[in-house]
Amino acid sequence: MRRADRGAETGGAILAAVLAMAAYCIGSAGHGIYPFGPRGRAVNDLGNQFVPLHAHLWDLVHGAGGGDLFLNWNSGFGVPFLADFFTYLAYPFSWLVLLFPRSAVDLPIFLGGLLCIGLAAALMTGFLGRLRPGSPWLRALLGAGYGVCAWAVDDASADPMWIWGLAALPLLCTVMDWALQRRRWVTGCLLVALCWYGNFYTAAMASLCAILVLLARMLMAGQCRAPLWILLRAGSTLMAGVALAAPVLLVCRAASRDSQPPQPEAYHRVNPFDFLAQLLPAGRSPHSVPYVAIGMLGLVLLLSLPFLRAVPLRERCAWLGLIAVVAASFAWKPTVLLWHGLALPNGSHYRAAFVLSALMTMAAWSALARRPGPLPLLGGSVLLLVLALITASRPGVHRYTWISLAVVGSGTVLALLALHLARGRRLPTRAVGTALAALVLLGSALSAYAATVLRDQVRFYAPHLTMNAQSEAARTAVLAADTWPVGRSDSGPHQFADNDPLLIGGQGGAYYSSYVPAGTARTLRALGLGWYMHGRHLLSPGDDGSRALFGITSYLAAARPTHSGFVQRRTGPAAPLVTVHPADTTPGSRHADNPFALQNLLLKDAVWNVPVPVPVSGAGVPAPARNSQGWSVPAAPQDSPQPALAVRCLAGSKAYLDAPWFAGRVHVPDTHVLLRGAREETSNRLQPLGTVPDSGSLAVVFSATTAQTLPPAPVGCLSPSALAHAASRLRTTGAVTVTAGGHTMSARLPRASSGTAVFAITAVPGWSCSVDGAAALPGSSYHGLLAAPLGSGATRVSCSYWPPGLTPGLAVTAAALLILIVVSTACRLQRPTAGAATGTDAPRTRRRSTADRQSGHTLRRCPL
Known part of the structure; x- marks a missing residue:
């Protein structure tokens, strides 16, 4: 490539990135979104998960965090962390948090997403040139539309690591292009590993898309001399790259296997008209739909493609057929599961929608590279009008959509027509290109603005307070x-x-x-x-x-x-x-069927008194009834007689209610509690009911709109003095000193302690424990807590956590790395020999290789 061409390519990529990032910033600033205004942007999981996780990353790097990359001491009384890191923090721009103070952690998260958008636009601009040569400045306009596609400003806006997938897709398509040309196998493997390491979830979707694009390009090229070798090369590149990222996959797979199962999701097929409405920019649906809009320029070109005879029929059919197949795959549950790793997502069922946006962008470039004339643009404009009319009544079409159609849509059609007429004339072409860039910036900024405004109208997306x-x-x-x-x-x-x-x-x-x-x-x-x-x-x-x-x-x-x-x-x-617990209370030897009894067992004292409830009966008052599952409480709205249970406890003790699944109101004197339990979905914690009065009697009144069931022992009374005595005794018989490392905890015990050492950590796979320096054994469970048998006497116990899946993952990565080193070394040794044997110099070899590729013949060469 000549220096001038290389400069133009770089300039085009920079232009795409600047346009995309500027549009996103203008849209955010227009609505006063942080950092351009007072409105918070930490909506949904961004506030609940990702801001706290980035703050924790800052803490870990600065030595202020609880734990390390293996274990998180801050949450859940000690839980594994590596899978969280790989899934939510492994994308490259997460490390921007190190450049800012902790109190400003929201800013680097915003910048990370913004840079991902710019990078995605730049990489797509470069890849479009591999599909078909053409002006990098025009490609930049489509690349910018892809960077701020509807998926990026809506579904992915609260998930910064997902936007890494937007950049990974054109990068993986470039790797598949190298496979098509039989070039850069090792580099391709490393880039695949980078994409999968950054975010394996969206990288898997992007990899599938890259394979589909490769197959479509082979189909467009007609008869290939060696399609099997191309597919084997592409497959080996992906497999080796994924193998390099094996620790990510195996650790996260093990963590997912051991995790709490999610609430089963019901799949609802998307309404086809709601789906079509998402082709139009600047809209947002209240339903779960694929957000696929790529801006008005890309849409007009896509709709013009069927009428553009300058594009070979095979190419048109390949692109439009591929888009239709992928779009249809979003409306069939088995293929929706395939796109999302065989698990129906919680929330949006169309997290892979950016794949369709990428395919539409590629097809649009196929049209723009040929500069569509009046007839194709007329056909595209008619289709655009029909699309607007048939989706006008859908809830995803808003006034911003009509503004985009009227201003940006009409302007884009006129600019494309002027571009066709100005072909071959330098100054008019530049003027039209500048107008198109302005239209792209305006339309993309309007789409970003509309997405935030419409999302803010939904109460669920109210921003959380994070750093204030x-x-x-x-x-x-x-x-x-x-x-x-x-x-x-x-x-x-x-x-x-x-x-x-x-x-x-x-x-x-x-x-x-x-x-x-x-x-x-x-x-x-x-x-x-x-x-x-x-x-x-x-x-x-x-x-x-x-x-x-x-x-x-x-x-x-x-x-x-x-x-x-x-x-x-x-x-x-x-x-x-x-x-330290006595040896006679080994796991399973005693049973606790309610929280009060279990706490008594673990505290080694009767700190909780569990009274037998007595139903309160009276004229017109429905009484709770005892059944095999517990207490059946009849429905009783607030304005009707309400059922109650009476208990007797020690005066001065603290009463608590155990009603994990109850939904309704609970009343005792001076205390009113609203509970929102839902079986398996929402579990209420123990609810304080106040101090037991001097009479020792307490009546608990229940008010609910539906009949519900309480546990057999719904009320427990805690004695503060008994609790203080139990805690003091545990300190006397328990650890003398406790030391915690990044993923270890050790304790020095009273001399010759025997029985079972119980850690205030939940028992999960990955823990191993050692007593008095002996060989480590897998940690055991003592009523759900991590435990280590002490034997006849011990003075020290230590437990360490190692993430399941990490060891085999590192072994797979080492094997893949060895293969890459062997291949790279073999190729470097082969090159001089090949040159000496043929007597050709390097420039001539490159010219012959290019000529052979153009004629369909490929030299036998090293796979680098």
């Missing part, structure tokens, strides 16, 4: 009370976001992730802690017994009237993080 004065004050309070690993400082039950322990620090029970271990979720719920999202969002404890059990010495409680919204409270005596 309140959260900073909460972080200061939590860290000031931090005594880790002597005890834990919990950031809940007050809540800024679903992952507060990562956002503001401490070592709490809250944790929100797709990788919440099933063992952790089940154990914490059995102890009376709550959850949302079918157990994928765990909550901090709300009772003093759980806090003592997990060594919590302070916590943040909600206090709405206060300026900061929270108040920090100190707990009573808490157990150490490692306790």
